[in-house]
Amino acid sequence: MVAAAAACLLAFAATFLPAFDNQADSAPTLRIEVVPLPPAQAPESTFDARTALLTHPDFELLAAADDEAAASDPGFYAWLAAGAKVPEIVAGSDADATPVADAPADPDAPTETEDVF
């Protein structure tokens, strides 16, 4: 009984010896080869470039190539056109150019996040 206990204690003590320390001599950096990954690449495409172009969601917008200023910002130019005072702005005051709403917006009107057109 005493011999068994002594053997256990001896075995336990032996685990602290460097010869039995698995972590001391087998650190990951020593055992595992580390190689940097190659630069990231785009995932392989299911379709070719021509198919991607034909199915582009904004194809017609881009094909139209409407470079005229009025088409690029119709809201702003509609606001100016409704003011109908642009030529007078040169000589007049800023207030002339502002189309002012006759009444404030409806207080229970939906917010911008709702489906407003």
Place this chain on the structure above:
Amino acid sequence: MCSDALRAPVFALALTLSAGVAAQSLPPGLLEKARALPAPTGAELQRHAAMLAAMTPEQRAAFDTRVAQWDAQVPAAQRERREAWQAWQALPEAERQRLRAAATAFSALPPDRQQTLRAQYDALDGSERRGWLLGPVLGTDYPKLHALVAQVPPDQRDALLEALRALSPEGRADLSVLAQRTPPQARDALRTELLAQPAPRRDAWLRDRLHR
């Protein structure tokens, strides 16, 4: 009479041939899928193929550049540009002419005046700016009509816009008052009744309804 009888089949044959020619220009893999797509989507692909085929090499190079630049933009910028384009496409030609004239006059202004106007427009409420996308006619009345034209079913949208543009200014003013007097739950019915009226009678119908 004989020529009338012949015209329809000849027209149908021409349409079929033109669709066939466009379909031939689709890549083989896409052509197979395009046949399985709903008709409008398949037709859209064929239209795109025909547009590409009609481009000169220079136009095609410019188009490719635009696509690359577009794809490099952030989604918010793409969305803004997309909305502007859709709004422009939806405008009647007469209103487009007004916008072109405004753009020409604006470009002739000194830079500081341009900046002032831009700042004034940017300071508008977002909802109001969206209203101006409907053009100078409806944009003016949008704050008052907003209650009625917000959240319109998609199948009523175009008809409603057309009806609003066709109304006289007095008709739109009457409708504005009606829209603000009508409780939210009854606005759908008001809109549907308005659209159900024959176009020439809508102004009178609105006046009657207002004084009922």
